[in-house]
Amino acid sequence: MATFSSTITLKDPKLAHGGSGIRPPAVDGGGGGGDDNGYSDYGARLRRARLGTIIALVAVVMVFVALTSAYVVRRGLPVMDERSGSYVRDWMEVNLPTALLLVNTLVLLVSSVTAEFARRQITRRVALVPVESIPGVSIGQERNFPWLPLTALLGLGFLFGQWAAWRELQDRGFALATSASSSFVYLLTATHGVHLAGGVLAMLYAAITSLTRKPVEARRIVVDVTVWYWHFMALLWLYIFALLEFAR
Amino acid sequence: MGLAILVLIWLITFFSTYFFAAKTWWLPRGVSTSAPWIDHQFALTFVLMGIVFVVAQVSLGYLVWKYRARPSSGPVRYSHGNTTLEILWTALTAILFIGLNLMGSNVWAHERFEPAKAGSVPVEVTGMQFAWYFRYPGADGKFGQTDPKLIDPSSGNEAAIGLNTSDPAAKDDIVAGTMFLPVNREVDLTLRAVDVIHSFFVPSFRFKQDAVPGLAIRMHFTPTEVGDYEIACAELCGLGHYKMHGMVKVVSQEDFDRWLAQREADKQ
Amino acid sequence: MATTASIHAHAAPQGFIRKYIFSLDHKVIGLQYYFLALTAVFVGMFLSLLMRIHLIWPQVSLPLVGEIKPETYLSLLTMHGTIMVFFVLTTAPQGGFGNYFLPIQVGAPDMAFPVLNMLSFxxxxxxxxxxxxxxxxxxxxxxxxWTGYAPLSALPNSGPGEQLGADLWVASIALFCIASLMGALNFITTTLDLRAKGMTLMRMPLTCWSWFITAILGLLAFGVLLSAGILLLLDRNLGTSFYVPLVVVNGQVMGHKGGSPLLWQHLFWFFGHPEVYIAILPGMGVTSQVISTFSRKPIFGYKAMAYALMAIGLLGFMVWGHHMFMSGMSPYSAFAFSIMTMAIGVPSAIKTFNWLGTLWGGRIRLQTPMLFAIGFVSLFVSGGLSGPFLAQPVLDIPLHDTYFVVGHFHLIMGVAAIFGIFAATYYWFPKMFGRMMNERLGQIHFFITLAGTYAIFMPMHYLGLAGQTRRYSQFTEVAYQTKLIPLQTFMTYAAFVTIGVQLVFLFNLFWSMFKGPKASDNPWEATTLEWTTATPPPHDNFGGRTPVVYHGPYEYGVPGAARDYIMQTDPATVPSH
Incomplete structure (x- = not known):
């Protein structure tokens, strides 16, 4: 139904694909490159999903940049004593349950490793798809260790550990509104937790689709970007932990 | 059509500029030491921006009319631009804007970087929904303590800002709903707010500063003429924002001393 | 992580719901955004009408609305600002036209992540x-x-409307932030990854540049506003003290302590200033596109225009403090913010000079899109030149929070941006709906709107000089302000006329949709990719073909060419320049 308007002078639009007959464009094609714009091409889709993930992570970084600057500013900010009109420092150091948080950190780091195994596992599977399609060729029972569900489980374990840390904080007398410092502890851990929970959901989604007949390529894209996101969440946690520990 | 646009844009340019140049509506007469400096910078900026405004709008109208498509129009000037011209007007606007900025900055530095000089009149301004209160430290020159728990807006004055009368330094503090200032003496202002942000704005003094809860902001200015001047709240502070109005009475030093003494006497 | 499911090229959907409601087609989503913004702009305009009536006749009781009390006035003002800034100025140019035309102009069949696009809408x-x-x-x-300064916004008892109403306000903004982040992600990926063969960055139409840079600004700014909003919700509902120090509201000591009201202002304006450019940059892009097309001349200084957009975007993140000269912020930092702000004047001036340079020596076709582009330039100049007053801290002392500021930002980010939207509407209407809009009604709309706009907003500058403070529901309490009421009355009458003529636009829009003359595929004889495809474009934009691009977007009046324009897909050679 669609036609190029009469103003166009291409003799045969198909030539645009092949590049024979018409002088190719002077400069390399945009990011799309390739012979077509790669819209349905698997490799291009993976690259696009990764690019999208990087851009999404920039947005996540900005959220934490804002929270960190608020934290640093508030920590150094003298507060006015209303009686005398003079400024005093009121920053109260939070007594963090460091041991528990270290355990949580370990769990998250291990989950990052298992996530990476899951990513490599499915990458191998994709590479083997053309071989599998040859009649009579069987790869055998490829190592199908459930790295993905394990990662999701470890992620849930971390979230549970963070919740336990919150309980411990409450027992030590630091509720959300106790002091500015404790507000920030809850705020930073909760914001990270929400982002990680998103990662857990994506992991579970990928694990469930492996039971359905979804093509392995499509699943690989989900797994790939989720794992990169997961690694980033681990890094982010290390940063938050360091901030709360060393800049109390 | 081209002519209609030219006429409309030129008319808009003329009327806009006329009411500025004729000063039909203008800043009130400045009666503080910084007012002449600010007004001078204002006039300078106004003249420069006015010239750019008129030139840009007049040429816009003219170009649209002059180069409107007509059957007799020749071919267009095929050009993707001119680098020399681009560099030229980039440099010119950079010099104009940044230069203008630097010229105004010493006034700002004088206003805000230096504290009030010795011998100035200390006044504490407190903003609350929806009134201004002015506190003078009394003979001891020291502001007494206030206590948020003692704040009672319905009682006004001392009670409204929560003055702690058990503090010896607070005994001689005077709190008033109208600001009295001696003429030609620097005022050492401390701005506070008890609930939300307010802004202390006296157009005649060319003075404005937010009063922020949790901050005691020190500022200074010097009124230069006896008279009554209006204070308007310039930061949205709630439903009564529009009527958070106050008066500054600038009086001679003798009248100021007499007023202070009278208030002290009233307190006893 | 909704991205991956959406990567499949999707077939044209059947059925009404998939086709028009939960559509994945960027063109349908673009129209959805556009009509959402159209609804929002009439709501916002109606609110401003009520405000103007109240300012002049405070006692009058209106049908449906009833009597307007001072607090009602402030609610109208808050909602007018919020709706206009977020749901009109951010939604229409970027979500609406950007969504519809960015993929087509770069030669892509859709946005990079269609499901995300739908979720975003x-x-x-x-x-x-x-x-x-x-x-x-x-x-x-x-x-x-609309700026929601704490503690006023953080204390439920600071005034009427500060209870549930304020929570909904924060929640709405937080949702809007999330939606805008999804949109920005899509715009950036599409621009970087889905350009057609030959469509280098420096061959993109300036509209694409402006959408791209706007998306980057949104990506960096909305996350910060989202964080700020979450802190505000915590302060409001869970007793934290991020923004609220020890305060006493109406004699009652509140439970907060130690918070910083300035923290909200810093976070808000770190978002708020880039937001100004989010509103205006797409308008600049459209204006460049339209002025070049209707002058039948290449845009003057294409590269300078693209670099100026980048410079404005970059500097836009370094100037937020100029909203805070009177806030109690360090007076030393005011210096830095002030210099940066003045520096933004430079790329803005470059753009203006280049638009004038494009008009110079052209053969200007004065059709409606061009009228509004010319109006944009005029308003951009007028609104821009009051900037250097406000950017100087000393001059900001008398002008801050007066009507001078209101006049300034309404001209430049309000009405100029709206003129950009109008230009875009008249320009792309034939492509979107396959019919032409009525020229005569468009002309009436343009002339009265331009004159009316100046009649409303130019006097605001005079009022500001005279010390008229903004956000006052009445001017009866301060003696010097009472004298200014006649000018306010004039502005209200001007607003009646200007708002009235918008109904002409509305009529023209809907009437032309069904009754306008049929449009050809390229009625303006323009060169960019959207004019190479059918009207309206098919589901995958180019009917199964992938366009190949041979040169830049504004090849008009090429000497020796058969016609006065060469399309981007036309392999004909153009002189090197």
Whole structure:
């Protein structure tokens, strides 16, 4: 139904694909490159999903940049004593349950490793798809260790550990509104937790689709970007932990 | 059509500029030491921006009319631009804007970087929904303590800002709903707010500063003429924002001393 | 992580719901955004009409609305600002036209992540419903202004509307942030990854540049506003003290301590200033596109225009403090913010010079899109030149929070941006709906709107000079301001006329949709990719073909060419330049 308007002078639009007959464009094609714009091409889709993930992570970084600057500013900010009109420092150091948080950190780091195994596992599977399609060729029972569900489980374990840390904080007398410092502890851990929970959901989604007949390529894209996101969440946690520990 | 646009844009340019140049509506007469400096910078900026405004709008109208498509129009000037011209007007606007900025900055530095000089009149301004209160430290020159728990807006004055009368330094503090200032003496202002942000704005003094809860902001200015001047709240502070109005009475030093003494006497 | 499911190229959907409601087609989503913004702009305009009536006749009781009390006025003001800034100025140019035309102009079959695109629209829609709901809850809509300065916005007892209404307001903005982040992600990926063969960055139409840079600004700014909003919700509902120090409201000591009201202002304006450019940059892009097309001349200084957009975007993140000269912020930092702000004047001036340079020596076709582009330039100059007053801290002392500021930002980010939207509407209407809009009605709309706009907003500058403070529901309490009421009255009458003529636009829009003359595929004889495809474009934009691009977007009046324009897909050679 669609036609190029009469103003166009291409003799045969198909030539645009092949590049024979018409002088190719002077400069390399945009990011799309390739012979077509790669819209349905698997490799291009993976690259696009990764690019999208990087851009999404920039947005996540900005959220934490804002929270960190608020934290640093508030920590150094003298507060006015209303009686005398003079400024005093009121920053109260939070007594963090460091041991528990270290355990949580370990769990998250291990989950990052298992996530990476899951990513490599499915990458191998994709590479083997053309071989599998040859009649009579069987790869055998490829190592199908459930790295993905394990990662999701470890992620849930971390979230549970963070919740336990919150309980411990409450027992030590630091509720959300106790002091500015404790507000920030809850705020930073909760914001990270929400982002990680998103990662857990994506992991579970990928694990469930492996039971359905979804093509392995499509699943690989989900797994790939989720794992990169997961690694980033681990890094982010290390940063938050360091901030709360060393800049109390 | 081209002519209609030219006429409309030129008319808009003329009327806009006329009411500025004729000063039909203008800043009130400045009666503080910084007012002449600010007004001078204002006039300078106004003249420069006015010239750019008129030139840009007049040429816009003219170009649209002059180069409107007509059957007799020749071919267009095929050009993707001119680098020399681009560099030229980039440099010119950079010099104009940044230069203008630097010229105004010493006034700002004088206003805000230096504290009030010795011998100035200390006044504490407190903003609350929806009134201004002015506190003078009394003979001891020291502001007494206030206590948020003692704040009672319905009682006004001392009670409204929560003055702690058990503090010896607070005994001689005077709190008033109208600001009295001696003429030609620097005022050492401390701005506070008890609930939300307010802004202390006296157009005649060319003075404005937010009063922020949790901050005691020190500022200074010097009124230069006896008279009554209006204070308007310039930061949205709630439903009564529009009527958070106050008066500054600038009086001679003798009248100021007499007023202070009278208030002290009233307190006893 | 909704991205991956959406990567499949999707087939044209059947059925009404998949086709028009939960559509994945960027063109349908673009129209959804456009009509959402159209609804929002009439709501916002109606609110401003009520405000103007109240300012002149405070006692008058209106049908449906009833008597307007001072707090009602402040609610109207808050909602007018919020709806206009978020749901009109951010939604229409970027979500609407950007969504519709960015993929086509770069030669892509759709956005990079269509499902995300759909989610982005529906989140925006829910955000809009949420903010409208604030009108109907107990206490009504919040009164803290669109800037929501804490502690006013953080204390439920600081005024009427600060209870549930204010929570809905924050929630709506938070949702809007999330939607905008999804949108920005899509715009950036599409621009970087889905350009057609031969479409280098420096061959993109300036509209694409402006959408791209706007998306980057949104990506960096909305996350910060989202964080700020979450802190505000915590302060409001869970007793934290991020923004609220020890305060006493009406004699009652509140439970907060130690918070910083300035923290909100810093976070808000770190978002708020880039937001100004989010509103205006797409308008600049459209204006460049339209002025070049209708002058039948290449844009003057294409590269300078693209670099100027980048410079404005970059500097836009370094100037937020100029909103805070009077806030109690360090006076030393005011210096830096002031210099940076003045520096933005430079790329802005470059753009103006280049638009004038494009007109120079052209053969200007004065059709409606061009009229509004010319209006944009005029308003951009007028609104821009009051900037250097406000950017100087000393001059900001008398002008801050007066009508001078209101006049300034309405001209430049309000009406100039709206003129950009109008230019875009008249320009792309034939492509979107396959019919032409009525020229005569368009001309009436243009002339009265331009004159009316100046009649409303130019006097605001005079009022500001005279010390008229903004956000006052009446001018009867301060003696020097009472004298200014006649000028306010004039502005209200001007607003009646200007708002009235918008109904002409509305009529023209809907009438032309069904009754306008049929449009050809390229009625303006323009060169960019959207004019190479059918009208309206097919589901995958180019009917199964992938366009190949041979040169830049504005090849008009090429000497020796058969016609006065060469399309981007036309392999004909153009002189090197």
């Amino acid at each position: 529906w989140t925006t829609f829910i955000a809009f419903v949420t903010i409208i709901a604030a009108f109907f809850v107990t206490g009504g809509a919040p009164l803290h202004g």
